[in-house]
Amino acid sequence: DTEVTQTPKHLVMGMTNKKSLKCEQHMGHRAMYWYKQKAKKPPELMFVYSYEKLSINESVPSRFSPECPNSSLLNLHLHALQPEDSALYLCASSHPGADRGPTYEQYFGPGTRLTVT
Amino acid sequence: DQQVKQNSPSLSVQEGRISILNCDYTNSMFDYFLWYKKYPAEGPTFLISISSIKDKNEDGRFTVFLNKSAKHLSLHIVPSQPGDSAVYFCAASAVGGTYKYIFGTGTRLKVLA
Numbered sequence: 001d002t003e004v005t006q007t008p009k010h011l012v013m014g015m016t017n018k019k020s021l022k023c024e025q026h027m028g029h030r031a032m033y034w035y036k037q038k039a040k041k042p043p044e045l046m047f048v049y050s051y052e053k054l055s056i057n058e059s060v061p062s063r064f065s066p067e068c069p070n071s072s073l074l075n076l077h078l079h080a081l082q083p084e085d086s087a088l089y090l091c092a093s094s095h096p097g098a099d100r101g102p103t104y105e106q107y108f109g110p111g112t113r114l115t116v117t
Numbered sequence: 118d119q120q121v122k123q124n125s126p127s128l129s130v131q132e133g134r135i136s137i138l139n140c141d142y143t144n145s146m147f148d149y150f151l152w153y154k155k156y157p158a159e160g161p162t163f164l165i166s167i168s169s170i171k172d173k174n175e176d177g178r179f180t181v182f183l184n185k186s187a188k189h190l191s192l193h194i195v196p197s198q199p200g201d202s203a204v205y206f207c208a209a210s211a212v213g214g215t216y217k218y219i220f221g222t223g224t225r226l227k228v229l230a
Contacts, residue, residue: 004160006160031216033216040223041222042121042206042220042221042222042223043161043206043220044220045217045218048216048217050216055216056216056217090160090161091160092160096216105151105163105166106151106163106218107163108153108160108161108162109160110158110159110160111158111159111160113158
């Protein structure tokens, strides 16, 4: 099973709403990622969890709050978003790389298309 | 500052011919490179990777070439098929920053039947 699943596929929310994006993988990967992708742009890294601990936060505004409840699940909690936060949110997972060893490819989910009104 | 660049936003190739997608990088610390394919409304799919200790890696119709001195890599697809039509991203990472992949801007490949 090389699948990363994400729910929901589409989400429309108002600026005062609270919502969550969910991501799940069963490949035994211990690194999980959130990316944001705007139209005609490359994916931009937001957060990385390694062994369920937050290891990278790319200076993401606090209205985005990640959570990794266990090794298979990754959530992104959303609150008080702005219209410019509308984008495709991608989850990915990989084996964590060793500091002096090879890195590993990431497996991406299909994404959640988020629209903030 | 875009550390990974794909200077051709689009490319059209006839079915059966070779597709060559290019990627340039500026950070000499990058030592692992990947290519992803992305269809609309889907997440990127891993295609092929190469470590800086190699200059070529092949997997079926896909070959990646790395020229470290020029900080350049390319993806060759031979023969190209209509199903290869997608956006292709190259990505790079550095030892010590192994969780952090920097993506290029993408090249839209269209294979004409």
